[in-house]
Amino acid sequence: MRILSSLITALAVGLVPATLGQIISYTPSLGRGVSYSVNIPDDTASAGSGPIYMQLTAPSDLRWMALGQGSRMTHGNLFIVYSASADNVTLSTRKALGHYEPVYDSEVEATLLDGSGIVDGVMTANIRCDNCMHLFSGKSIMGSASEWVWAVNKGAALYSTNVSQHLTQHDWHGIFSLDLTLATGGDSANPFASNASYSTVNYSSKSKQQQISDTILHKKRIAHGVMTSVAFVLLFPNFALTLFIFPSRYTVPWIHAPLQLFGACLALAGFGVGVSVSRDLQELGGYHPSIGYVAVGGVVVLQPILGIIQHIKFRRTRKSTWFGVAHRWLGRGLAALGTINGGVGFYYARAKNPDIPPASPIAYGVICAVMFLIYVSVIWWRKSRDKAKAKLQIPTEKVLSDTDSGLSGRTACEEV
CATH class of the missing domain: 1.20.120 (Four Helix Bundle (Hemerythrin (Met), subunit A))
Structure with a gap:
């Protein structure tokens, strides 16, 4: 009987896909189609350090798109994405020293994951960052009102692999909040992969946000x-x-x-x-x-x-x-x-x-x-x-x- 019970349990687990975790997403209504998503693995959330995962998507007619940690561009890491070629993208991790063009920061341990690129007119960047759980002040990004900034610039594609590529100023930017307690769970090496079983929480309507036309x-x-x-x-x-x-x-x-x-x-x-x-x-x-x-x-x-x-x-x-x-x-x-x-x-x-x-x-x-x-x-x-x-x-x-x-x-x- 025990053997039969174990076989039935194993069969049930194999047939019913488990939800490994949750992804929280935000889409600014005035962001020209850009969207941002975040996942915090269980181990990272409990330890307060470790890898986190982010996804940036936007129409390919944008010159560049950016996601930043904190309520201001000077508060934390900036992740700026632009086209590297007709089907690839470049991730440039930067920091802002003031109201000037941000500079490349090689100390950010971020990499692009599978699924990144430009397909059917959509620019996608799936990002893993291993040291992005804290702002420059030392404050953790975790919480029910985690603050983030975004920015986009519309124009001709850059087609550059230079991580220090000169960027023209954004023409739309904004501030938003995420309840990252809703974005935890899972242990996948790429939560945004097509075979990953994650649920997505759309937080756009609940986010405390501000959208600004430059x-x-x-x-x-x-x-x-x-x-x-x-x-x-x-x-x-x-x-x-x-x-x-x-x-x-x-x-x-x-x-x-x-x-x-x-x-x-x-x-x-x-x-x-x-x-x-x-x-x-x-x-x-x-x-x-x-x-x-x-x-x-x-x-x-x-x-x-x-x-x-x-x-x-x-x-x-x-x-x-x-x-x-x-x-x-x-x-x-x-x-x-x-x-x-x-x-x-x-x-x-x-x-x-x-x-x-x-x-x-x-x-x-x-x-x-x-x-x-x-x-x-x-x-x-x-x-x-x-x-x-x-x-x-x-x-x-x-x-x-x-x-x-x-x-x-x-x-x-x-x-x-």
Whole structure:
């Protein structure tokens, strides 16, 4: 009976295929058809080290595709795949030292497995990596919210076996998470082989993800820089000078305030675009955004409040108050802060995108210097004119008749 039972058991095992493990996959909706899959063998998952398996697939009309470990390209190993020939692919293991083209890293123990190549217009890379269980920080990739990055670049095939091949910048990239506890099991030397019995979990809809078009990101960067620079460098100082150039009781309510409100709205719009850029770059807490929060918050919230209070009090007392002094000097300080932050922004942007022309920050600096000279010159001209009138002891009635408002230039300026 025991022999018969053993034969029946062996026959059952032979007829029913065992599921050796699970593969987890992710397909970004905007990734031009690219897909990524990962498997962690049981022994590797329990030991915290050992081989892991990854698969990258994409249409062959992509110039290259990439998978990276961690939430940023600088956090872990990068696996970049491109065509070696009409039917083969090249795996280039790289690391990123910043927002520059990643460099080849020979210390990554990764190899291509059977099934890799280009077949029927699909580029496939089945990868085994023996030292990829940890990020550069030492943190394990295992967990229910393991973070990864992806990127693709569309264009003509590279047809290169050079692992240090120059690569043009990605035109789509993103961040996603995987529950790697669902990707464990099995001991196959190639989980992606056709004869391997693995189940696949599609994690695309559950992944915490962010997908970014680099073309749109570039346009947002330009829009942010133009709007905020125009507001802080040109509009705020020039609109403030209307008080000195057109001293009138109508200047504040009909010229100065509406124009400055327009400038504040433009700064706020530029700020909103900048926040979107910071979210894309995961830099919401950087020094450039932080200064922007203060500068834009000041011109949008504090300045209108101080200006309105001073205007109301001036209409009652005909005297300047500390609200007016605060409004005047805070406005100058915020305009200077925003202008300086624009220069910081150029430095910040060049660190993220080295392709920015060197002439751009130089032109910005020249415009800032010219605007500063104009601002100081107009104020000096107004004060000199007021002093000259005072020395000549022009009667009050004469001074009043020289303005449309009945206020001298000095008094009109004191209104704010």
